[in-house]
Amino acid sequence: MELQKVDIKTLDENFIKNIGFEYMLVCCGRKNSFNMMTASWGGVGFVWNRPCAFVMIRPERYTYKFMEENSVFTLSFLGNNRHAYAVCGSKSGRDIDKAKEASLTPFETPEGAVSFDEARLVLVCRKIYADDMKEKCFLDNSVCSSWYGGKHGGFHKLYISEILSAYTK
């Protein structure tokens, strides 16, 4: 692993830019069995007196199964590696070896999660709270109808997680 552990409070990062425009990989599982996908929805903040991150994963994703079966996962920020984001955001780990196709080198973090040597920033997260998004809970129905059903797919599951560690290059 080429990354150094840092105190997350010292990071000078804009996570709206990072997540929404750089993107990130959500990776879950152990080194012998893991999957990752591109995500551009989620957030980083402070909840329950600790640094937390949230991600939203649709049940159709292969990654969803790994998120359900494991307590820790990583958010990996790859900078300008558009090829890796394109592969991991359009292909399923059910069908191909995504790490190989995306030229990513997996490693296991000390917390027992998987990330990639190519990442510039890695957040290791532990799930605290999870729930399926529900139509009846939307206060703005136009958002619900724009993003769920039809070609979009099922309701995301929201995972709120404690950030256990941060690593940078």
Ligand SMILES: Cc1cc2nc3c(=O)[nH]c(=O)nc-3n(C[C@H](O)[C@H](O)[C@H](O)COP(=O)(O)O)c2cc1C
């Ligand atoms: C830019 C981008 C952002 C995405 N963000 C999310 C997301 O936040 N949540 C989600 O469930 N899927 C998201 N996806 C879709 C998954 O990355 C995509 O369906 C992927 O192929 C799933 O792979 P898997 O089946 O191996 O898990 C995104 C795709 C792209 C291209």
